[in-house]
Structures are given as C-alpha cells and as structure tokens.
Amino acid sequence: MASPSPFWEELVPALQTLSKTLKSNAKVGLFVCLAAYVPVHFELAFPFQLWLHGLFLIVVVIIGYFAPSVKFSGPIRFAYLEYSEYFIKISKLLQDWWVYAAVFLFLYPGTFYPALLPVLSLSFIAIAVVTWVYVYHEYHKQLLIITGQVAADVSRATLASSTARDFAGAASRYEKELFDAATVARRDSLLASAVRITDFFDCATRAWAALGEITVAVQKVTSKVEAIVDAAENVEDIDKPDEKPDAGDDEEGGGEGDGDEDEEEEESRTQMLARALREEAEKTLSKVGEVVGQVEAAQASVRLSKAAKDQDAKARQAADANAIAAASAVEEVKGKAAESDNASCKAAAAAEHIKGLAEQAVIVATNGEMAVARTLAGSVKSGAEEAWLESGKARQVTDEAHALLIKWLQTKVA
Known part of the structure; x- marks a missing residue:
C-alpha cells in the first residue's frame, strides 16, 4: 500500500490548527x-x-x-x-x-x-475593578521592592568605591613617605661614601706600629741612660786608696811624691768627668722621659683615631644597608599601591556599571516587566558584591603596604 504524500501529512495538522483558531x-x-x-x-x-x-x-x-x-x-x-x-x-x-x-x-x-x-455586565465590571486594584497593589509593592533593593545595592557599591579610593590614597601616601625616606637614606649613603677627614685616620692607623716601635726604642734608651747615670754615680763615689811608704825608701821619696800628685790630678779629673757625665745623663733621662710621654700621648691619639675610623666605617655600612633596605621596601610598597589603585578602579567601574543597571531595572519595573527587572536587580546585587570584594582587596593590600612601612622603620639599621 502506497504511503500518503507529504502534502496530506502537512495539510491535516494545518487544518486542525486553523479549526481551533476559527472555533475560538x-x-x-x-x-x-x-x-x-x-x-x-x-x-x-x-x-x-x-x-x-x-x-x-x-x-x-x-x-x-x-x-x-x-x-x-x-x-x-x-x-x-x-x-x-x-x-x-x-x-x-x-x-x-x-x-x-x-x-x-x-x-x-x-x-x-x-x-x-x-x-x-455589571458583575464583569466589578470583577474588572477589583482585579485592577489587586494588580495595581501587587505592581506597586514589587516596584517598591525592586527600587529599594537596587537603591541599597547602588549605595553599597558607591560606599565600596569611596572606601577603596580612600585605601588607594592611603597606599599612595605610604609609598610617598617611604620614597622620601628612601631618598634620605640614599643621600646619607652617598654622603657616607664621600671623602671625610676620617679617611685620613688610616694613615694614623698605619703609624700606630711605628709609634709602638719608637716607644720601645725610647724605653730602651731610657734604660741605657739610667744605667749610665748609675755607673757615673758609682765612679764618683769611688774613694782614693791610702798608701804608706817604707822607711828604706827615703831616697826615692821625692820622685814618688811627684807621681802621687799626678795620680790625684788624674783622679780629680775622672771624678769631674763622671760628675759631668752623670749630670748630662740625668738631663738626657729627663728629655727621654718627656719624649716617652709625648709618644704615649701620640699613641693615645692614634688609638682614638682608629676607634673613630672604625665607628665611621660602621656608620657607612649602616647607611648603605639602610639605603638598600629602603629601596627594596619602596619596590614592594609600590607594587602594593598599584594593586590597591587597581582594586579601587575596579570598584569604581563596578559602581558606575551597576548604576546604569539600576536605572534600567527601575525603568523596566515601572513598565511592568518584573521578571526582567528582577534579573537586572540580581546583576546589580552581584556588581555591589564585586565592588565590596574589590574594596576589601584594596584594604588588605593597603594594610600590607602599611605593614611593610612599619617593618622597615622597626628594622632600620642604626
């Protein structure tokens, strides 16, 4: 048996649809x-x-x-x-x-x-009036709900945007403060690297060994001079020995008398020389004592110069360390400030976007399209939540920047 043609297969449903429409x-x-x-x-x-x-x-x-x-x-x-x-x-x-x-x-x-x-007829009109009152009441209630909801979300988004902007401004201030501090630290580092009077302390430091050698030599000279003084005193204190001539030697007495006189003169001359030597040795000892005092004072000055040089070197190292730490902190805070500013911009963009969505939601709700208005209101709420998230991110990043600033101040090398 042949199958019906496609024309009749399409005609029957069309006639049924037309019949229903015409019937109504x-x-x-x-x-x-x-x-x-x-x-x-x-x-x-x-x-x-x-x-x-x-x-x-x-x-x-x-x-x-x-x-x-x-x-x-x-x-x-x-x-x-x-x-x-x-x-x-x-x-x-x-x-x-x-x-x-x-x-x-x-x-x-x-x-x-x-x-x-x-x-x-009158019942139909009464039902229509009652229906109209009910519909208008429901319409007005839902319109107020949607309007209040989007207004609250817009206010939240605006507050979030303002808060994020404040946090971004605070992060920028932290960056500026740390940048100024880094500039000062860098200046101190450059000044510390410049030539100072303490740079010449190194010469005095190198002279320390020489002064020490001089002191030792002077002390040796002092000991030698003291030995000479003692020897001179000993020579001066030596007495002439008593000699008694024999009786059988009378004939030779005259010649020996002349020899004794010569010996006494020699001995007097020796004592005089010993006395002069002792006096000169005492003077030399006094001068040597003065030289020793001056050398010891010079050693003390050199010791102070060396301490000053060590302190200056330590200060230079501290200045360099502060400059390096400040530069590193500036880089970190700069990144945090950029993140905070980015979050602030996103929050502001979200706030502006949901303002337009809120206006559309109110217009659509006023026209009676509540389902579309609810969808738009949901988008407004999501935008407000996004703005708050960005505001919270801006606050977190700003707190991190502040913590970096405080950390650098607390760990600053003295």
Whole structure:
C-alpha cells in the first residue's frame, strides 16, 4: 500500500490548527454580536446597554495609553506578564461556556433575562475593578521592592568605591613617605661614601706600629741612660786608696811624691768627668722621659683615631644597608599601591556599571516587566558584591603596604 504524500501529512495538522483558531474566534465574535444585539432587541435601559459598558472600557484603555506608565500601562503589562496564565485559563473556560449560555438566553429569554444580562455586565465590571486594584497593589509593592533593593545595592557599591579610593590614597601616601625616606637614606649613603677627614685616620692607623716601635726604642734608651747615670754615680763615689811608704825608701821619696800628685790630678779629673757625665745623663733621662710621654700621648691619639675610623666605617655600612633596605621596601610598597589603585578602579567601574543597571531595572519595573527587572536587580546585587570584594582587596593590600612601612622603620639599621 502506497504511503500518503507529504502534502496530506502537512495539510491535516494545518487544518486542525486553523479549526481551533476559527472555533475560538467564532465564539468570541458570536458573543460580541449577541452582547451588542440583545440589549437593543430587548430595549433595555441605557445604563444597562452592553455596548455602553464596552465603550467605557475602550475609553479607559485609550486614556490609560496616554497616562504615565506607572499609573496604567505598567500595571496592565505587569498583569499580562505575571497573570497571563490565569487569564488564559479563565478565557478558555469562558469561551467554552459563555457562548452556549448566551445562545440559550437568546433563544429562551424568559421573564428574568432583562435583569440577568445587566447583572452579568455589571458583575464583569466589578470583577474588572477589583482585579485592577489587586494588580495595581501587587505592581506597586514589587516596584517598591525592586527600587529599594537596587537603591541599597547602588549605595553599597558607591560606599565600596569611596572606601577603596580612600585605601588607594592611603597606599599612595605610604609609598610617598617611604620614597622620601628612601631618598634620605640614599643621600646619607652617598654622603657616607664621600671623602671625610676620617679617611685620613688610616694613615694614623698605619703609624700606630711605628709609634709602638719608637716607644720601645725610647724605653730602651731610657734604660741605657739610667744605667749610665748609675755607673757615673758609682765612679764618683769611688774613694782614693791610702798608701804608706817604707822607711828604706827615703831616697826615692821625692820622685814618688811627684807621681802621687799626678795620680790625684788624674783622679780629680775622672771624678769631674763622671760628675759631668752623670749630670748630662740625668738631663738626657729627663728629655727621654718627656719624649716617652709625648709618644704615649701620640699613641693615645692614634688609638682614638682608629676607634673613630672604625665607628665611621660602621656608620657607612649602616647607611648603605639602610639605603638598600629602603629601596627594596619602596619596590614592594609600590607594587602594593598599584594593586590597591587597581582594586579601587575596579570598584569604581563596578559602581558606575551597576548604576546604569539600576536605572534600567527601575525603568523596566515601572513598565511592568518584573521578571526582567528582577534579573537586572540580581546583576546589580552581584556588581555591589564585586565592588565590596574589590574594596576589601584594596584594604588588605593597603594594610600590607602599611605593614611593610612599619617593618622597615622597626628594622632600620642604626
């Protein structure tokens, strides 16, 4: 058996869809015709004319079209988007029953028909009014919720941006303070590297050994002079020995007398020389003592010069160490300041971005599109959280920069 052609396979579903559409439209059209014809046919009073009620609704719709969104079009669109599912269910239910009831009432009017139709019309208007009040209340409540939420998030983001900017400014100040301190440390290092009077202390230091040798030599000379003085005193204190001539030697007495006189003169001359030598030796000893004192004073001065040179070398090393530590700290604080400034910029960008999103959320919510407004409000909240995270990062980085500054000040080499 041959399979049906694709044309018939596509035609049948199309006819079914068209039948459903025409069925619904035919019911609505028939209801509208009956609503306009029956009051005229039965000559109902003017206030009960359904066309008048419809005209009233049409006028309300036209006025609302030109009214502000928050007063009319916003709530209508809100009702359509939020409660369209319920309206569709009710309209389908009415489509299934209203036409049949209208046809029945048209064919069998009875005595109560003139009263029933106006009651239904007025009931419909009352239900519409109650529905409108409920929809407007819900619309206004959700609008206030979304508006308050985005306003709070914008305020949080603005505060986060301002706080991050303050932290970035503090980090920049820390960088400047440390940079100034590093400049001073570098200047001190350069000054310490320059030629000073203490640089000549090295010559005095080299003279220390020579002074020591001179001192030793002078001390030796002193000991020798003291020995000479002692020898001179010993020579001066020597007495002449007593000699007694024999009796048989009278003939030779005259010649020996002349020899004794010569010996006495020699001895007197020797004592005089010894005395002069002792006096000169004492003078020399005095001079040598003065030289020893001067040499010892020179040694003390050289000792002080050496201590000053050592202290100066230590100060130069400390200045170089301070300059190097300051330069390293400046590099670290500079990086922290850059991170803080970057976080501040991100927080400011997030705050500006969510301001635009907040405005869009308020506009969309005013137009009744609450689902879209909630999505935008969620984006605003996420942006505010991001701004706070960046603000916290800026604060953390700034605290780290401050800690680096304090650490450098505390560990500064004296």
